[in-house]
Amino acid sequence: MLKIGYVIGTRPEAVKCAPPILAMAQDVRFDPVLISTGQHAEMLYSALDVFGIVPAADLKVMRPEQTLSGVTERILSGLSQLPLMRELDAIVVHGDTASTVAGAIYGFQNKIPVIHLEAGLRSTRIDSPFPEEGNRRLVAQISSYHLAPTTGNYLNLLREGIAHDRIAITGNTVVDALHWSVPKARSYHDPILDEIDSDSRRIVLASAHRRESWPKLPVLAEALAEVARLPAVRLVIPLHKNPVVRSALLPQLEGHPNITLLEPLPYLGFVRLMLRADLILSDSSGAEEEGPAMGKPTLILRDISERREAIDVGSAKLVGRTKEEIVHEVSAVLSDEAVYKRFVSGGCPYGDGSASPRVLNAIAHFLGDKCNIDADTSKGLRGSSVPAFAHNLAAAVENKDFVGAAL
Helix, strand or coil, X not given: CEEEEEEECCHHHHHHHHHHHHHHHCCCCEEEEEEECCCCHHHHHHHHHHHCCCCCEECCCCCCCCCHHHHXXXXXXXXXXXXXXXXXXXXXXXXXXHHHHHHHHHHHHCCCCXXXXXXXXXXXXXXXXXXXXXXXXXXXXXXXXXXXXXXXXXXXHHHCCCCHHHEEECCCHHHHHHHHHHHHHHCCCCHHHHXXXXXXXXXXXXXXXXXXXXXXXXXXXXXXXXXXXXXXXXXXXXXXXXXXXXXXXXXXXXXXXXXXXXXCCCHHHHHHHXXXXXXXXXXXXXXXXXXXXXXXXXEECCCCCCCHHHHHHCCEEECCCCHHHHXXXXXXXXXXXXXXXXXXXCCCCCXXXXXXXXXXXXXXXXXXXXXXXXXHHHCCCHHHCCCHHHHHHHHHCCCCCCCCCCC
């Protein structure tokens, strides 16, 4: 049995790691262990509670006004003091956070295989998003195995010199999380959400919190206030906990009759709100995937994205961070039925809700020498890695940008 440690610290990591963790807990090949860094403690535990997952350890790294370097240093120090880390057969890190980088560095320096979940996303600019793009590239260089959500992500890794037999294409586990959550979210009761459900106005679910957005937050606040003045529109904004975000948004949004400001919702509550929304307007990476997966037109408050797939199929669109462009695009989607239908018909390019079995089979195949798998169980594991058609594209990697290729 393989003991697999997951090092996570944020709510998006919890949501996306929960499906494979739950699947591993039911699989005789694996013994999953969750290590929480506590990077975003309150929101992290709120998400983990929904899935019934309890961390084996919590590093509690949060400090007031902490720096990125300080967070990374405390995570590394905390991992080094955990005896259970020395029992692991592999460490799974997800995405692009400080927890991701620190977990990967710890594994690399202690010769524990590092498996990167949601690998290969690239914006093509090292400074955007900051620091996520740099984190992703760094982790790619020291990971032993790469679980790429899409063919485009796979090709990005090939172009950077990662061997094809160290990559598996799995789909994105966020779609698995939604498949698990949506039935439960429909019966999630909350007085505010009940009232929003009964509102006949068009519901725009909005958020802005990324570090790269901070200089533009006052402009985004103006744009959101203007969106709320569109006919028959109600703007619902779950506010991020970060005081930088709140101090920039609240002065312009508080008290507006068509704006509802909420504290961060439990995950099932947020899923229910996405189900009700007519449009999602956000700079959140999660929204870029969840919106298209739920068939919701998604406008992205960014100038560049590492998640090009939904943009390429037309279910999401980059709208930048200028007031005029944002208001124009929202108005176009909500006032023109043909435009709205084009977004909805784009579909979801991030997977079919079966990423977790692919993740487990790929990890078992990669760690096969340590995994006691009988002949019947091991059948087809190799097929969970890169499909043959992807190899045929490898020769073109030097000349083309495959950031947007879908699964």
